[in-house]
Structure formats: structure tokens, C-alpha cells
Amino acid sequence: MAKKSKKQQEALKLIDRTKMYDVEEALKLVKENATAKFDETVEAAFRLGVDPKKADQQIRGAMVLPHGTGKTQTVLVFAKGDKAKEAEAAGADYVGEADLINKINQGWFDFDVIVATPDMMAEVGKLGRVLGPKGLMPNPKTGTVTFDVEKAIQEIKAGKVEYRVDRQSNVHVPIGKASFDLDKLVENFNALSGTLMKVKPQSSKGIYMKNVAVTSTMGPGVKIDPSSFSK
Amino acid sequence: MIVMQMNGLVKRFGAETILENIKLEIKTNDRIAIVGRNGAGKSTLLKIMAGELSHDEGEIHRPKDVSLGYLSQHTGLETEETIYNEMLTVFEDLMQEERVLRQMEAKMGDPAILSDETSYQQLLAQYDQRQVDFKERGGYRYQSDIRSVLHGMRFYEDDFETAINTLSGGQKTRLALAKLLLQKPDLLILDEPTNHLDIETLTWLEGFLSSYSGAVVIVSHDRYFLDKIVNIVYEISRKHSKKYYGNYTKFLDQKALDYEQELKQFEKQQTEIKKLEDFVQKNLVRASTTKRAQSRRKQLEKMDRLDTPQGDEKKASFSFDVARRSGNDVLKLHELSFRYPDGDEDVFHHVSFEVNRGDRIALVGSNGVGKTTLLKILIGQLQQTNGEIEYGAKLDLGYYDQEQANLNSHKTVLNELWDDHPMMNEKDVRTILGNFLFSGDDVLKSVSLLSGGEKARVSLAKLMLKKANVLILDEPTNHLDLDSKEILEAALLYYPGTLIFVSHDRYFINEIATKVVEQSQTGAEVYLGDYDYYLEKQAEMKELDALNQHTQITTTAEVKHSFASAKQKKQDERKKQRHIEEIEQMIERYEEDIEANDQLLCEPDVFQDHERALELTEATHQLKAKIEQLMEEWESLHEEE
Numbered sequence: 001m002a003k004k005s006k007k008q009q010e011a012l013k014l015i016d017r018t019k020m021y022d023v024e025e026a027l028k029l030v031k032e033n034a035t036a037k038f039d040e041t042v043e044a045a046f047r048l049g050v051d052p053k054k055a056d057q058q059i060r061g062a063m064v065l066p067h068g069t070g071k072t073q074t075v076l077v078f079a080k081g082d083k084a085k086e087a088e089a090a091g092a093d094y095v096g097e098a099d100l101i102n103k104i105n106q107g108w109f110d111f112d113v114i115v116a117t118p119d120m121m122a123e124v125g126k127l128g129r130v131l132g133p134k135g136l137m138p139n140p141k142t143g144t145v146t147f148d149v150e151k152a153i154q155e156i157k158a159g160k161v162e163y164r165v166d167r168q169s170n171v172h173v174p175i176g177k178a179s180f181d182l183d184k185l186v187e188n189f190n191a192l193s194g195t196l197m198k199v200k201p202q203s204s205k206g207i208y209m210k211n212v213a214v215t216s217t218m219g220p221g222v223k224i225d226p227s228s229f230s231k
Numbered sequence: 232m233i234v235m236q237m238n239g240l241v242k243r244f245g246a247e248t249i250l251e252n253i254k255l256e257i258k259t260n261d262r263i264a265i266v267g268r269n270g271a272g273k274s275t276l277l278k279i280m281a282g283e284l285s286h287d288e289g290e291i292h293r294p295k296d297v298s299l300g301y302l303s304q305h306t307g308l309e310t311e312e313t314i315y316n317e318m319l320t321v322f323e324d325l326m327q328e329e330r331v332l333r334q335m336e337a338k339m340g341d342p343a344i345l346s347d348e349t350s351y352q353q354l355l356a357q358y359d360q361r362q363v364d365f366k367e368r369g370g371y372r373y374q375s376d377i378r379s380v381l382h383g384m385r386f387y388e389d390d391f392e393t394a395i396n397t398l399s400g401g402q403k404t405r406l407a408l409a410k411l412l413l414q415k416p417d418l419l420i421l422d423e424p425t426n427h428l429d430i431e432t433l434t435w436l437e438g439f440l441s442s443y444s445g446a447v448v449i450v451s452h453d454r455y456f457l458d459k460i461v462n463i464v465y466e467i468s469r470k471h472s473k474k475y476y477g478n479y480t481k482f483l484d485q486k487a488l489d490y491e492q493e494l495k496q497f498e499k500q501q502t503e504i505k506k507l508e509d510f511v512q513k514n515l516v517r518a519s520t521t522k523r524a525q526s527r528r529k530q531l532e533k534m535d536r537l538d539t540p541q542g543d544e545k546k547a548s549f550s551f552d553v554a555r556r557s558g559n560d561v562l563k564l565h566e567l568s569f570r571y572p573d574g575d576e577d578v579f580h581h582v583s584f585e586v587n588r589g590d591r592i593a594l595v596g597s598n599g600v601g602k603t604t605l606l607k608i609l610i611g612q613l614q615q616t617n618g619e620i621e622y623g624a625k626l627d628l629g630y631y632d633q634e635q636a637n638l639n640s641h642k643t644v645l646n647e648l649w650d651d652h653p654m655m656n657e658k659d660v661r662t663i664l665g666n667f668l669f670s671g672d673d674v675l676k677s678v679s680l681l682s683g684g685e686k687a688r689v690s691l692a693k694l695m696l697k698k699a700n701v702l703i704l705d706e707p708t709n710h711l712d713l714d715s716k717e718i719l720e721a722a723l724l725y726y727p728g729t730l731i732f733v734s735h736d737r738y739f740i741n742e743i744a745t746k747v748v749e750q751s752q753t754g755a756e757v758y759l760g761d762y763d764y765y766l767e768k769q770a771e772m773k774e775l776d777a778l779n780q781h782t783q784i785t786t787t788a789e790v791k792h793s794f795a796s797a798k799q800k801k802q803d804e805r806k807k808q809r810h811i812e813e814i815e816q817m818i819e820r821y822e823e824d825i826e827a828n829d830q831l832l833c834e835p836d837v838f839q840d841h842e843r844a845l846e847l848t849e850a851t852h853q854l855k856a857k858i859e860q861l862m863e864e865w866e867s868l869h870e871e872e
Binding site for chain 1: 329332333336337339340345351355356358359360362363365366370371372374
């Protein structure tokens with residue numbers, strides 16, 4: 001077995017691995033254990049009672065965290081005419097059409113999110129092979145294919161996060177930084193769990209929130225009792 | 232998850248039962264080897280698995296959604312497509328999906344759709360679902376997948392646009408395998424995939440199959456390959472199957488153990504039976520004991536009698552002999568080159584090496600460098616473009632063809648041999664064929680109906696009768712089962728003539744070869760040793776190359792590094808010097824001791840006391856031995872400098 005580092009051993013002393021904590025306690029522990037030299041990201045993980053193989057049980061979407069993720073995203077917008085101006089006004093970092101497409105084709109990737117208006121998708125689609133592998137393709141469900149560029153940009157800048165179930169029915173979402181105040185983290189967490197409860201597919205059977213845990217980038221995971229918030 | 236299950240499977244060809252009561256279970260991530268003699272029905276079983284052959288009794292269960300990929304023994308892709316395009320056909324559905332996505336994107340800007348909110352929303356929802364599916368199914372990955380598999384099979388970017396029908400047989404097989412690997416079926420069935428692969432490709436395939444995400448079923452006669460990959464072995468022997476856990480080596484051990492155990496149990500039961508029978512015989516007629524005897528008899532009747540355990544099946548046995556001895560110089564190749572009449576490039580050039588009597592030369596090199604071509608030039612089937620071959624005196628060449636093209640498929644096995652040697656009588660021909668495991672009616676089978684391994688054995692039988700003093704073998708181990716291979720090894724080891732062979736079986740080369748000739752397009756390199764030696768040398772050369780490159784690039788980091796290493800070196804040097812001095816001092820001291828002992832021995836009261844004298848001489852001997860040891864150490868330390 002791999003050796004546990006000193007930090008890891010110390011962190012584990014504080015946590016009772018068998019105990020299910022409530023949200024506040026858990027996030028407090030995570031904050032205490034985030035002792036790395038940088039500002040660690042706090043992440044929540046949910047194991048859901050859905051079958052991701054079934055099309056109607058694929059939970060996917062985006063939501064805005066009330067206190068953001070602590071990261072500002074660089075936004076690139078593909079739009080033309082009025083929409084381009086609107087995007088610029090809304091604070092997009094890059095706005096353009098064919099010029100940007102050429103630039104990306106040559107290997108330029110200084111942005112985190114791409115927003116495109118539907119009428120630009122025919123052009124953006126040509127970048128599929130470049131953007132797809134990096135997960136940068138605009139997608140309507142996460143709100144990045146839309147005419148309402150202003151709203152999209154504002155939301156992304158405010159701390160919009162994407163959530164989706166993976167093949168093992170898990171959802172991983174960042175909910176802030178370890179430097180956040182505890183109540184901000186708790187509110188972010190509650191907003192996320194609330195959203196996930198709302199999007200529960202009707203066809204999902206049995207327990208929906210099977211396991212929940214929060215952790216920081218370098219810290220250990222802390223389990224949360226799903227019944228403490230999902231009522 | 233269970234991928235396939237077979238229960239009580241029976242397969243007959245006409246009246247002959249090939250497989251009986253076969254039980255088999257394949258789970259995801261299983262790595263299964265199916266082993267057995269040539270003609271035991273391994274390929275037949277694989278074909279039944281793949282659905283290419285029907286079975287007569289029993290049942291096969293396979294979940295509907297399990298995909299299956301099968302590579303038969305002699306497949307090669309035959310198409311006019313280029314290599315890359317052919318590989319793309321595997322992903323036809325993904326490419327179609329990509330086109331649909333692009334169409335949908337184009338539609339999004341269509342004013343007609345934009346004006347209709349419901350159809351617009353519908354389009355977006357559909358697009359979203361398809362985009363995610365596309366990614367999940369590897370839509371963004373397939374091109375790199377193709378490239379990596381093709382690289383593994385040693386096709387590089389320059390080759391991608393080559394039309395497949397211009398490739399060699401070995402290359403076509405490799406492409407068929409590549410295509411199958413790209414399809415990533417849940418159950419991968421490979422019938423002798425190693426036959427046409429060179430060693431580098433084999434190593435790559437080992438790695439690929441080890442981390443393959445589905446189940447793999449392999450028939451192969453390459454021990455190294457099986458040992459590296461499989462974790463379950465099914466043995467097909469006497470029509471039945473038996474399951475063993477572990478790799479091939481483990482299987483052999485377990486099998487020997489099982490046989491011993493069965494034999495013990497059988498013997499135990501036999502003594503018990505004997506005892507009971509004796510008792511019954513002696514006591515049955517006596518009134519006072521007849522009851523007891525009757526009960527023993529009942530016991531006997533009820534007993535489950537064990538069958539005599541059957542050991543190994545019959546093995547082929549043969550040896551090669553020569554009719555007359557050849558001269559000492561067998562062959563001299565001088566600057567040989569070859570180009571196909573319609574080719575625009577030499578297959579190889581500057582190939583020169585010498586062959587002496589008794590040499591066992593392995594010709595190695597990757598697929599397509601013209602090893603077979605070179606052999607064909609040696610036997611005169613092809614004519615070299617440039618260069619000379621000097622043949623020695625009294626040569627009888629015997630050639631074993633990897634395609635077995637020298638067999639006439641209309642003849643029976645018996646006639647195939649007999650026609651070449653009409654002066655032999657039938658009994659002798661049958662005896663020889665018997666040694667190659669063709670007994671009874673087997674010899675009347677038509678050659679076209681034989682399995683790959685059986686054909687190989689016929690070819691070997693023919694070769695043996697020829698009594699050539701130079702054997703030229705092109706992939707003799709292909710198709711042979713492991714036992715036949717071992718016997719071929721033994722036969723070749725004791726062969727008094729000269730041997731030149733091409734093989735990709737590492738174990739085989741290592742056993743047989745005394746010289747390795749590495750052929751490449753630009754010439755031939757001779758290594759005077761077995762295959763391990765060849766590998767060692769190659770590793771050495773690589774290291775040397777790396778070292779040369781390393782020294783060429785001098786950076787500041789390196790200066791730093793060289794400073795550290797120089798320091799270390801000086802430290803080592805000092806340490807060594809100290810050690811040498813220590814040794815010298817010790818030697819001096821021991822020598823003084825010896826001298827003292829010698830002087831003591833000269834004193835009368837010592838040499839008269841024989842016990843004390845013995846003690847002293849003993850001590851002197853020990854001291855001398857120590858000095859010797861120290862001297863050796865001292866010498867080696869000096870040599871290091």
C-alpha cells in the first residue's frame with residue numbers, strides 16, 4: 001500500500017471515516033484540512049440512484065452558484081452583428097467570427113468557455129475535432145448555445161458550474177475555494193444539492209441521493225449524511 | 232459479466248466426433264488460452280464460438296448485446312482501399328454521426344427553424360443528446376486510436392495512403408488484426424495471431440491485449456506470448472475440455488500434478504477393489520461368512536470405478552539426417568541485392584555473410600525486409616538483382632515453405648510422400664507418417680482437408696525424407712502445436728547439417744540458433760551468439776547511441792551534472808586507493824606470519840612434535856590462500872583503473 005504522507009495522516013486524525021456528518025460540520029472539516037500552499041478548491045461529489053445508460057436519466061446541466069466558484073472564467077463568444085456588440089458590452093473576453101476560428105485552428109486556447117449564438121454553430125461545428133476533445137464545444141443544455149449572450153456571459157462570470165453524471169452515476173462539482181467563508185460554502189452546497197434534487201428524473205427508482213461527500217483538492221473526503229439536507 | 236457460456240457442446244464431422252461435452256465460460260476481462268494438439272479441434276471450437284460453424288449438441292449462451300470479433304488463421308484484408316481509409320470503415324457510424332451533428336449545427340442558423348420555438352427547442356435537445364453520445368462513444372478519439380494501433384502494427388504515416396492490395400501477406404494479416412482491435416469487441420477471438428507477426432509487433436500486442444477491456448480468447452503456440460497474457464487455460468484433449476487457472480507454465484505444472492494425483496487415486500482404488508474381490512471369493516461359499524461376503528459384493532457393485540488416468544497424448548517424433556556431408560564452406564553471399572522487376576526500390580541491398588558447415592543461423596528482421604525473398608534466392612526460386620552467391624561443394628538443399636505451396640492439395644497424405652520416393656514400400660512410408668502422427672486412415676485424407684498444423688507436419692515429413700545437408704526453413708514453427716515444436720527443436724538441435732531459418736518465435740530462436748543474422752533493407756549484421764546475445768548487443772548499441780547523443784548536447788545543467796559526477800569519481804578514486812593500500816598492508820602482514828611459521832618449523836622441538844607441526848603447516852596454508860585472494864582483489868582493483 002502506498003505510504004500516507006504526514007499531512008495526510010494528520011488530516012485523517014481529525015475525521016471519523018465511519019461517521020456521516022451534516023453539511024456544516026463537514027465543510028468546516030474540509031476547510032480545516034485544506035492546508036496546501038495554494039487556495040484549494042472545494043468539491044462536492046454525489047452518488048445518485050440513476051442509470052446513466054438510459055437517456056432520460058442522464059442528469060446534465062448548468063447552474064449558477066450563489067457565491068461563485070472563486071475562479072473567473074475567460075469567455076470567448078462567437079457572434080456577429082448586434083449580438084457581437086452585446087457580448088462585448090456584457091464583458092466577454094474575446095468576441096469574433098471567422099478570425100477566431102482561424103486562430104483556434106492554429107492552436108490558440110486562451111479561454112475557458114465558448115459561447116456561440118445558434119446562427120454561428122454551422123461555423124463553430126467545423127472546430128468540432130479541435131474543441132470536442134477538450135470539452136469546449138458549446139452545448140444548449142449548459143447554456144452555451146444561445147441568443148441570450150448577455151445572460152450567458154454574466155452567468156459564467158458569476159460562477160456558473162456544469163454538472164453531469166458519469167458512467168458510474170457520480171456527479172462531481174466544484175463549490176468554491178477553501179478560503180471562502182463557511183456559510184458561503186454551505187450556501188453554495190445547498191444550492192447545488194437543491195438543483196440536483198430538482199432535476200431528479202421521474203423514472204429513477206429507489207434512493208436518489210445514495211452517497212455524498214465533500215473534499216478539498218489535497219485534503220481527505222468527508223462524508224455527508226444525505227438525510228441532513230435532502231428532506 | 233459472463234460473455235459466453237458453452238455447455239455439453241458436441242461437434243461431429245460426419246461420423247467422427249471432434250469435440251465432446253465441452254464446457255466453457257468466458258467472463259469480461261478473462262484472458263483465455265485454448266491449447267491442445269494439432270487437429271484437436273481448437274480452431275473448430277473457435278469457429279463455433281464465432282458462429283461460423285454450427286454445433287451438433289449442447290448449448291451456447293451469449294447475451295444479445297455482446298459484440299464479437301474473430302480473426303481466423305489465414306485472414307488478410309483484400310481491398311483496393313488505402314490502409315487509413317480501410318481502418319476508417321470501422322468507425323463509419325461515428326463518422327455518420329459527426330456529419331449529422333454538422334448538419335444540425337447548420338440548421339440552427341436557419342431562420343425558418345428559429346421562428347418556430349417548439350421545433351427550435353426540439354432541435355437543441357436533440358443536438359445536445361447526440362453531442363454527448365458522440366463524445367461517449369469515442370467520437371473525438373477514433374483518429375488517434377487508429378494511429379496508435381497502426382503504429383503498434385508498424386505502419387507509419389508514410390504508409391497510410393498505400394493501397395492494401397499492394398502489401399505483402401504478412402502485412403495484410405497485421406492489418407486484419409489491427410482492424411479487429413479497433414472494433415474493440417467485447418469478446419476477441421484470435422486464432423494463432425502470432426504466426427505472421429514480427430517480434431516488435433508481438434511485444435506491442437502483448438501490451439495491448441493485457442490492457443484490453445473485453446475478454447480475449449487465444450489459440451497460440453507461442454509460449455512466451457501465452458505466459459505473458461493469459462490467466463485461464465482450457466486444454467482440449469481427447470475431445471474433452473478441461474479448465475486450468477493461471478498462465479501456460481502454471482498449466483503445465485498443474486497438469487502434471489493432476490495426472491500424478493489421479494494415478495495415485497486410481498491405484499488406491501484398484502488395491503481396494505482387489506481386496507474386496509478376494510474377500511468375496513474366499514468367503515462367499517462358507518455359510519458363516521456368506522452374508523458378509525454378499526454385502527462386500529454389493530459394495531463393490533456400488534463403487535464408482537475410476538478410469539485409468541491417461542497421460543500425454545502421443546507426440547510426433549522425428550529426426551533429420553543427411554545423406555552425405557557437405558563441404559566446409561557452405562554459402563558465401565556477396566553484396567546481394569534484390570528488386571522486384573516492377574519495383575522502384577530495392578527490397579534489400581548490400582547483404583553479405585558466410586555460412587559454414589554446422590552453422591545454425593537465425594535470420595531475423597521486421598516483416599517485409601525480404602527474409603523470405605532472401606531464402607528463395609538461396610534456393611534459386613528467385614534471381615538476385617546484383618551480387619553473387621558462392622555455393623560450396625556437395626550441397627543438397629532442403630526448403631520448407633511457410634505457405635506450404637509445395638504440397639499438392641489433390642493428393643492423399645500417403646501419396647504426397649510416396650510419389651516423391653516411389654522406391655520405398657508402403658509400410659515404410661506409413662511408419663514415417665506415423666512418426667508425424669498420421670496413423671491408420673489419416674494417411675488417406677486429402678491434403679486439402681488438413682489443418683494448418685497437419686500440413687506443416689506433412690511438409691516436415693517430406694523434408695526429412697530428402698536428407699538434405701542444408702536445411703532452409705521459412706517459419707517452420709507456424710501452425711505447429713507446442714509439443715511438435717519441442718520435437719522439431721530437438722530434431723534440429725541434433726541435425727548434423729547446416730541450418731538457415733526464419734522465425735519469429737523467440738523461444739525457438741534462442742534454443743536453436745548459434746548465429747543470428749539481422750537483415751534490414753540496407754544490409755545484414757551477423758551476431759555470433761543466440762537470440763539473448765543478440766538482444767543484449769542491441770541494447771548495448773542503443774545505450775551507446777544514447778550516450779553519444781548525450782555527450783553531444785552539452786548544456787549548463789550537464790556541466791553541473793558533470794561537476795557532481797567528477798566529484799563523485801574523485802571520491803571513488805580515493806576510496807579505491809585506500810582500499811589498495813589496506814590490501815597491500817594485509818598481504819605484507821600475512822607474509823610475515825608465514826615466514827615466522829616457517830622458522831618455527833625449522834626448530835627441532837617443533838618439527839619433532841608432529842601435532843604442532845601439522846598445526847603450523849595448516850596455518851601457513853590458510854594464510855597463503857588468504858594472500859591469494861587478496862592478490863586477486865588487488866589485481867582487479869588495478870585493472871579497473
